[in-house]
Amino acid sequence: MHTFIRHNKMLINKDYLDLLKDNGLDTFQALRDFNGGYFLKKNKFRSVARIELGDRVFYLKRHFWPWRERLRSVNPLMRKEDAKNEWDNMLLLNSLGFNTMTPVAFGEKKKFALSYFSLTLTENLYEAEKLEVFFPRHFKPSLDHEKINEKRAYIKKLAVLARDLHNNGLNHQDFYLGHVLIRQEEDKFFIIDVQRMHKNRTISLHDKIKDLAQLAYSAAGLGVFTKTDLLRFFHVYTGSDKLTPDNKKLARSIMLKTRKISKHDAKLQLRKKRSRGN
The missing domain is CATH 1.10.510.10 (Transferase(Phosphotransferase) domain 1)
Structure with a gap:
């Protein structure tokens, strides 16, 4: 099981904290504004970037919801899936004994109790x-x-x-x-x-x-x-x-x-x- 700590308003996998610190990516703002790596997907609502830290590969997913989508999220039936969903589901799968991505970091910004920007960082599944x-x-x-x-x-x-x-x-x-x-x-x-x-x-x-x-x-x-x-x-x-x-x-x-x-x-x-x- 993974151990997570709260650090700079994020949840970070303890095994990766030093690596993120060494690369200046241990804050929400740093990951939110990160422009390096290779974009696998990018639109006005979501981006997925492949980034390399030394000899290790990670995937950074960022979600941004405009006001209309934020207001719709109040209704569970209209709620869009975001980084929080994926983060929670990774932890759930791990707890039930299923293999999934390695959760590295999660962060979320809210306004008026509504999420408007969220992100997850996961490590590559090597040799898979x-x-x-x-x-x-x-x-x-x-x-x-x-x-x-x-x-x-x-x-x-x-x-x-x-x-x-x-x-x-x-x-x-x-x-x-x-x-x-x-x-x-x-x-x-x-x-x-x-x-x-x-x-x-x-x-x-x-x-x-x-x-x-x-x-x-x-x-x-x-x-x-x-x-x-x-x-x-x-x-x-x-x-x-x-x-x-x-x-x-x-x-x-x-x-x-x-x-x-x-x-x-x-x-x-x-x-x-x-x-x-x-």
């Missing part, structure tokens, strides 16, 4: 790669018997991860293969990009279907998963080797949601293409 890259790299057809068994073991591991998340009342909401990393030497999966993850006493069927459909959609375009692979995943997830009437209904709902995600994504890609053309 996204499953959307890992599976095609290791399991392109044709596979020998050993590779088939290895692939099945990873599919089982992914199904167990999804089941354990849901059994703990967690739904990721962006549960794509690009948001699960593997460190193969340690045989560990890591869950990333958890700012939209929610915790409830029990997870709704709607949320289960959404998470599983997102996995199915991200797997469909890789060209390495067969119908048998998907069925194996489903059997492990449900804990049943038989397709009961309820499980058949669940499978149909997942397939329907997967098609909806595919259509929605196609529309977004077309819109982006037209926008670039203008």
Whole structure:
């Protein structure tokens, strides 16, 4: 478990305090105004920067909400996910025994009790790669018997991860293969990009279907998963080797949601293409 201390109006992982001090990044203002590194994403509401401190790599996420969004955040149903959500979810995952990003620092500024700027700093997951890259790299057809068994073991591991998340009342909401990393030497999966993850006493069927459909959609375009692979995943997830009437209904709902995600994504890609053309 990590130990955090309050320092310069931030929460900082004790193991990283000296490193941040040495680089002049142990204050909220320093991280807020930091212009170094490489921007992976940047718009008027959010930025993600990759920064190097010596031989170590970190990711700095910064969120800024204008007044309209701040006022909307009073209503929980209209609240935007920010750095606080991701920070809390990282700590929650750690407490439940799931592997995720290493939380380094968190800071937040408020006006009239409403957050308007928040940030998180996390360390890179070294020697880990996204499953959307890992599976095609290791399991392109044709596979020998050993590779088939290895692939099945990873599919089982992914199904167990999804089941354990849901059994703990967690739904990721962006549960794509690009948001699960593997460190193969340690045989560990890591869950990333958890700012939209929610915790409830029990997870709704709607949320289960959404998470599983997102996995199915991200797997469909890789060209390495067969119908048998998907069925194996489903059997492990449900804990049943038989397709009961309820499980058949669940499978149909997942397939329907997967098609909806595919259509929605196609529309977004077309819109982006037209926008670039203008």
